[in-house]
Amino acid sequence: MKEIIVIGGGGFAKEVVWLAHDCNRKVRGVLDDNTFTHGADVQGAIVLGSVDSWVDYTSDCEFVIAIGNPRTRKAVSDKMQLLGKPNFATLIHPSARYSNTVSFGQGSIICAGSILTADITLGAHNILNLNVTVGHECKFGDFITVAPMAAISGNVILDDLVEIGTGATIRQGLNLQKGSMLGMGGVLTKNIPERTIFAGNPAKKLKEITE
Ligand SMILES: CC(C)(COP(=O)(O)OP(=O)(O)OC[C@H]1O[C@@H](n2cnc3c(N)ncnc32)[C@H](O)[C@@H]1OP(=O)(O)O)[C@@H](O)C(=O)NCCC(=O)NCCS
Known part of the structure; x- marks a missing residue:
C-alpha cells in the first residue's frame, strides 16, 4: 500500500x-x-x-x-492540480461505521466514531471530524467540513464548500447552499442561502461570508 x-x-x-x-x-x-x-x-x-x-x-x-x-x-x-493529477487517498478511521450504501469521494477524511447510515453520497475532500452522525439519503458536495459531534438528519443536502460547527444539529430535508456555514451548537430549522453563516437555537442569519 x-x-x-x-x-x-x-x-x-x-x-x-x-x-x-x-x-x-x-x-x-x-x-x-x-x-x-x-x-x-x-x-x-x-x-x-x-x-x-x-x-x-x-x-x-x-x-x-x-x-x-x-x-x-x-x-x-x-x-x-496545476502541476498534474495527484492521487488522493480516502482515510476512514476503523471505528467509523457505515452501511454498504454509503459512498465516499476521493480525498475524504472520516474521523473516529462517525456513523453514516444508508443511501448516503459524499463528494470529494469531505472532512467528517470526530463522532459526526449522518442520516439516510444525505447528499454532500465537494469540500465539506463537519466539526466534531455534529448531528445531520436524513435527506439533508450540503452543497460544495459548506461548513458545520461543533455540536450543530440539522433538521431533516434541509439544504445548506454553496459556501454556507452553520456555527457551533446551531440548531438548524431552515435552509441556509449561499455564503451565509447561520448560528444559534433556532439558527438565524449571523452574517455573509465576504472573503
Ligand atoms: C459562527 C462563527 C463562524 C462566527 O464567528 P465570527 O464571525 O468570528 O463571529 P464573532 O465571534 O465575532 O461573533 C459575532 C456574534 O455572534 C455570536 N456568535 C458567534 N458564534 C456563535 C454561535 N456558534 N452561536 C451563537 N452565537 C454565536 C457572538 O457571541 C457574537 O455575538 P455579539 O455580537 O452579541 O457579541 C463561529 O463562532 C463558529 O461557530 N465557528 C465554528 C467553530 C467550530 O465549530 N470549530 C470546529 C473546530 S474542529
Missing part, C-alpha cells in the same frame, strides 16, 4: 497523521507552504517541504489535504 503524505502542517494535520496510523497507513511526511515549518515534527511526521513538491512523491505516495477551512482546502487542491 502506498504511503501517505499529509498536506498542511497545522493542528488538524496532527490528528490526521494519527488517523492514518490507525488506518495502518505509513506516513511519509507533511508538506506545507510555510517555510518556517520545514523540518518540524507534526505528530511524528516531518514537514518535508512546500506543497508543490508533491510531484516528487507521486510514484509511491498518496495525498490527503488536512486543512479544515473548505475554501483553503479547495484552493490547495486546485493549486496541486
Whole structure:
C-alpha cells in the first residue's frame, strides 16, 4: 500500500497523521507552504517541504489535504492540480461505521466514531471530524467540513464548500447552499442561502461570508 503524505502542517494535520496510523497507513511526511515549518515534527511526521513538491512523491505516495477551512482546502487542491493529477487517498478511521450504501469521494477524511447510515453520497475532500452522525439519503458536495459531534438528519443536502460547527444539529430535508456555514451548537430549522453563516437555537442569519 502506498504511503501517505499529509498536506498542511497545522493542528488538524496532527490528528490526521494519527488517523492514518490507525488506518495502518505509513506516513511519509507533511508538506506545507510555510517555510518556517520545514523540518518540524507534526505528530511524528516531518514537514518535508512546500506543497508543490508533491510531484516528487507521486510514484509511491498518496495525498490527503488536512486543512479544515473548505475554501483553503479547495484552493490547495486546485493549486496541486496545476502541476498534474495527484492521487488522493480516502482515510476512514476503523471505528467509523457505515452501511454498504454509503459512498465516499476521493480525498475524504472520516474521523473516529462517525456513523453514516444508508443511501448516503459524499463528494470529494469531505472532512467528517470526530463522532459526526449522518442520516439516510444525505447528499454532500465537494469540500465539506463537519466539526466534531455534529448531528445531520436524513435527506439533508450540503452543497460544495459548506461548513458545520461543533455540536450543530440539522433538521431533516434541509439544504445548506454553496459556501454556507452553520456555527457551533446551531440548531438548524431552515435552509441556509449561499455564503451565509447561520448560528444559534433556532439558527438565524449571523452574517455573509465576504472573503
Ligand atoms: C459562527 C462563527 C463562524 C462566527 O464567528 P465570527 O464571525 O468570528 O463571529 P464573532 O465571534 O465575532 O461573533 C459575532 C456574534 O455572534 C455570536 N456568535 C458567534 N458564534 C456563535 C454561535 N456558534 N452561536 C451563537 N452565537 C454565536 C457572538 O457571541 C457574537 O455575538 P455579539 O455580537 O452579541 O457579541 C463561529 O463562532 C463558529 O461557530 N465557528 C465554528 C467553530 C467550530 O465549530 N470549530 C470546529 C473546530 S474542529
